[in-house]
Amino acid sequence: MNSNDTLIPFVAVVTDIRVDTADIKTFRVHSLDGDKPLKHIPGQCAMLSIPGVGEAMFSITSSPTNEDFIEFSIKKCGCLTEWLHRIEVGQQICIRGPYGNGFPVEGALKGKDLLFIAGGIGLAPLRSVINYCRHFRSNYGIIDVVYGARSKDDFVDYEEIENEWKKEDGMKVHLTIDRPQENWDGHVGFVPAFVKELGFDTTKTVILCGPPIMIKLTLEELIKLGFENTQIFTTLEMRMKCGVGKCGRCNVGNKYVCKDGPVFSFDQLDELPDEY
Amino acid sequence: MTYKLNGIQLNEFFARVASDKKLYLPVDTENGARFEEWTEGKTLSSKLNTVRSAKDFFFPQVQGIVDFKLEGKNIEVIDRREEVKDFVVFGVRACDAAAFAVLDRVFLSEHVDSFYAEKRNAATVITLACSNPEETCFCSSFGIDASAPGGDVEARLVEDALYLSPLTEKGEAFVESIKDLLVSADDAVVEADKALIKAKIAKLPLASLKPADLRDKQLETFESEAWAELSQSCLGCGSCTFVCPTCQCYDIRDFDTGHEVKRFRCWDSCMYSDFTLMAAENPRHTQPERFRQRFMHKLVYFPMNNDGVYGCVGCGRCLKKCPVSLNIVKVMKRIGGVKNEQ
Ligand code: SF4
Numbered sequence: 001m002n003s004n005d006t007l008i009p010f011v012a013v014v015t016d017i018r019v020d021t022a023d024i025k026t027f028r029v030h031s032l033d034g035d036k037p038l039k040h041i042p043g044q045c046a047m048l049s050i051p052g053v054g055e056a057m058f059s060i061t062s063s064p065t066n067e068d069f070i071e072f073s074i075k076k077c078g079c080l081t082e083w084l085h086r087i088e089v090g091q092q093i094c095i096r097g098p099y100g101n102g103f104p105v106e107g108a109l110k111g112k113d114l115l116f117i118a119g120g121i122g123l124a125p126l127r128s129v130i131n132y133c134r135h136f137r138s139n140y141g142i143i144d145v146v147y148g149a150r151s152k153d154d155f156v157d158y159e160e161i162e163n164e165w166k167k168e169d170g171m172k173v174h175l176t177i178d179r180p181q182e183n184w185d186g187h188v189g190f191v192p193a194f195v196k197e198l199g200f201d202t203t204k205t206v207i208l209c210g211p212p213i214m215i216k217l218t219l220e221e222l223i224k225l226g227f228e229n230t231q232i233f234t235t236l237e238m239r240m241k242c243g244v245g246k247c248g249r250c251n252v253g254n255k256y257v258c259k260d261g262p263v264f265s266f267d268q269l270d271e272l273p274d275e276y
Numbered sequence: 277m278t279y280k281l282n283g284i285q286l287n288e289f290f291a292r293v294a295s296d297k298k299l300y301l302p303v304d305t306e307n308g309a310r311f312e313e314w315t316e317g318k319t320l321s322s323k324l325n326t327v328r329s330a331k332d333f334f335f336p337q338v339q340g341i342v343d344f345k346l347e348g349k350n351i352e353v354i355d356r357r358e359e360v361k362d363f364v365v366f367g368v369r370a371c372d373a374a375a376f377a378v379l380d381r382v383f384l385s386e387h388v389d390s391f392y393a394e395k396r397n398a399a400t401v402i403t404l405a406c407s408n409p410e411e412t413c414f415c416s417s418f419g420i421d422a423s424a425p426g427g428d429v430e431a432r433l434v435e436d437a438l439y440l441s442p443l444t445e446k447g448e449a450f451v452e453s454i455k456d457l458l459v460s461a462d463d464a465v466v467e468a469d470k471a472l473i474k475a476k477i478a479k480l481p482l483a484s485l486k487p488a489d490l491r492d493k494q495l496e497t498f499e500s501e502a503w504a505e506l507s508q509s510c511l512g513c514g515s516c517t518f519v520c521p522t523c524q525c526y527d528i529r530d531f532d533t534g535h536e537v538k539r540f541r542c543w544d545s546c547m548y549s550d551f552t553l554m555a556a557e558n559p560r561h562t563q564p565e566r567f568r569q570r571f572m573h574k575l576v577y578f579p580m581n582n583d584g585v586y587g588c589v590g591c592g593r594c595l596k597k598c599p600v601s602l603n604i605v606k607v608m609k610r611i612g613g614v615k616n617e618q
């Protein structure tokens with residue numbers, strides 16, 4: 001029987017592996033025919049698995065406007081990701097999806113000045129939407145990116161940031177690292193304080209992504225600056241199994257992060273129990 | 277239209293049904309009643325309900341998804357799924373039949389779960405009206421009528437005679453297939469039986485228990501101080517979730533046989549400490565938080581997403597099974613804002 005069920009993955013192949021940092025690699029994935037394995041909208045995720053090792057949900061890092069392949073930036077933390085960090089080009093993997101709502105690129109973000117704030121691996125889901133907005137540049141206003149990492153060696157896809165983002169019209173990139181470092185003449189300090197220091201115009205729509213503590217403190221600064229929680233979006237991370245709102249794993253209040261999220265605005269989150 | 281067996285014994289009826297399709301029905305075992313495939317000599321249990329619920333037919337404890345073969349860098353997906361043959365389930369009680377409708381809302385909604393759907397499609401469900409409801413029953417709290425349990429065919433035993441009322445197309449087809457065993461029945465008998473059952477239900481100790489509509493009180497209910505006390509002795513054993521006909525949480529796992537990898541899903545429980553555990557953190561660290569999740573889901577979150585339908589059908593299984601006597605009735609009395617406190 002040739003069955004069709006979203007829980008049954010298909011096979012794709014890793015065609016390139018880029019080492020971003022000591023613990024983050026970016027994997028390029030093609031279908032077995034050399035095409036793009038699936039279509040997505042920025043912020044959506046896919047389930048990747050190596051049979052016998054595990055299956056987990058990862059944000060699709062590449063922009064939907066990339067017609068050739070999809071990419072995942074993956075941090076080493078746990079069984080499956082450690083395995084993925086050991087594979088070589090040509091390794092086949094199982095994939096299913098895309099899942100989730102994605103960013104409202106054709107809704108709330110359209111026509112707005114955008115402020116992206118990321119910490120560490122939190123850039124992975126934002127890279128997709130940032131590059132989407134760059135592709136449809138005239139649909140969006142000024143783009144600011146505030147991005148913090150532990151050190152200058154911990155930025156995900158530093159080359160793209162330096163060679164493309166920094167040169168893009170109407171786009172400003174503000175990088176910061178946690179501690180002073182040789183050969184770094186940029187900003188030093190944590191993201192929340194940096195955001196306060198930069199003091200953005202409160203007409204911007206904000207997309208915030210990173211470790212929970214960074215999100216919490218940055219949100220506080222943004223509210224102090226006068227932003228409304230309706231203007232600020234984030235992506236949630238929960239343990240997931242099915243990806244389609246059935247296994248119960250990622251249930252928070254009456255929402256399922258896999259299906260109703262992972263993208264939420266903070267006014268939506270305010271209505272949910274604080275269990276994420 | 278209602279029919280009645282033409283004087284033959286129940287076992288003759290079962291034999292006839294089983295000659296065509298697999299027939300499952302509750303039989304008595306050392307560990308209480310459970311659904312088994314009917315074979316010659318097996319008799320219908322006289323117990324009110326099975327220890328495990330009837331959800332196993334459509335959402336079994338373990339369900340194979342797909343197999344894989346790995347060779348070098350290559351992976352092959354092997355789909356060994358076989359077509360599910362039509363089968364008949366006899367003796368499903370009103371609560372379990374209502375639980376199917378709850379599970380349908382989960383598994384048959386967008387991204388239809390084909391493993392569930394194919395079994396659901398293959399089944400003809402014959403319910404059985406509850407002539408002797410028990411003290412732990414509170415299906416009526418959720419508007420479920422044990423005298424008219426639904427399903428494809430509604431059956432009732434009145435003075436040892438079996439009455440059958442087809443309710444769906446599948447039910448009609450079933451009745452048609454055994455037409456020679458049936459005679460048409462007097463509706464008055466059915467109505468009298470319904471009235472009798474309703475009168476019994478109204479006298480049950482939990483009859484006055486009514487869940488409150490908490491759909492617009494999500495946060496308020498979540499933050500209630502009562503949870504700490506309610507959940508105090510919960511062991512996190514998960515028994516309540518496994519016997520529950522509406523609990524649907526599952527895990528997906530891989531089993532490496534040495535030659536290939538079998539991916540399967542199995543029941544899981546939101547009562548377990550590792551349910552939401554991630555590499556770096558766990559949004560529900562403590563048992564009281566997990567206890568709250570189970571009952572918030574049934575009494576608040578599920579109704580919010582499902583037009584007010586509750587995620588509990590009042591079967592009473594968790595009342596019997598919890599080793600420390602916790603259950604949803606206690607929760608409803610404190611949290612569910614019971615209107616008619618007894
Ligand atoms: S919560 Fe308890 S009473 Fe309600 S359906 Fe589940 S097992 Fe039955």
Ligand code: SF4
Binds near residue numbers: 516599601
């Ligand atoms: S409520 Fe009772 S049955 Fe359920 S997990 Fe806790 S101790 Fe076990």
Ligand code: FES
Binds near residue numbers: 240248256
């Ligand atoms: S991952 Fe299964 S419900 Fe969200």
